[in-house]
Amino acid sequence: MKRTITWVLMAFLLLSTDTSIAQQKTTTMTTQERDYAIRFLKETETDVLNSVKGLSEAQLKFKPAANKWSAEECIKHIAAAEKELWAMAVPVLKQPANPEKRTDIKFTDEQLVKAVEDRSHQSKTITALEPDNSPYKSVAEALNAFKKNRDKLIVFINSTQENLRNHVVVLPVGTYDLYQFILLISAHSNRHTQQIEEVKVNNSFPQY
Template sequence: MKKVFLMASAVLMLSFLAVDPISKKERSYAAKLLKETEKGVKDQVKGLTEAQLKFKPAPDRWSIEECVKHIAKSEEALWQMTESAIKATANPDKRSEIKVTDEQLVQKVEDRSMKIKTMEKLMPENIPFKDTDEALESFKKNRDKLIDYVKSTEADLRNHVTALPFGMVDSYQMILFIAAHSNRHTQQIIEVKADPNFPK
């Protein structure tokens, strides 16, 4: 009986010592940002006509449909990149190379004053979704999975560090990047709708 009691006490002590890989506050912040930015995309597209979805403000600018296709395909590509970093060996020694806070990263990605050319496979003309509805369906499915992941993962996201063009980030920040990226292009959709020639 004494042995059983000692074992139970040891298990209890270890459970108190176990550290959540990301804090409750971090989980909440990421999930909230993912939900809000998903809603932002859906709200801006809701009720638009085919003419409105396909309207291009200029030959070299994207239509709303093209923005949505890019958002949906990027959601897949960015998560694949993040998942690869999480599955790789943890590299906490690289944390010192991270120069942005979570908030700074979100602001940087959402800032449309900084123009960035996307990679070829994420250009709308190279994305296989047949229309806005199909792209939105893919986006929602992948975003819902990501929100569930953030709420439940036990992965040590902070100690899996990867390189982006502007510097090193950890895997938790990559999830914030995904959310902020969709908001960046929601702003682009709003810009298209504000064009004086946008169909009524």
């Protein structure tokens, strides 16, 4: 089964917890939060770029099985998801803060990241984010788009004075504050970087 963090996978994030989400900070980002988000975004960006650095065309296109993604397909998916997930968050920033919705958040930042990165949970992506439907025609094009969108997000986090904790995204499968949503984007790329590494250690992976 093809795997990704999309709406079906997000359902896995609705983990039960005794942690009171109301205890989350409801002021603008702290220095620690801002630094952590930027570091996480930069680290996962580097990991994505390094995961396919120096790979040949044959290596990029190698699929461990007919129903598995190649490294190329993973990169195209990462790039498309990077753009689409953040596009979902932008309109929320333009709406009035809705901190009253925070009581519907059912997981901490740490639980969210762990759930997204956990590849023992598998799910099929939505059609729009299937690699075959990617707007990117090559790995180079996808990586270029990914880097540009990721760098824009890092600049935003570094400079914004928005109260991200009080802007809450309410989806059919769960509720997230925008700070968490940014962590989700970063963790999502990490999830698929792991998938690429799994492809590369396959016994049939081309040597050249």
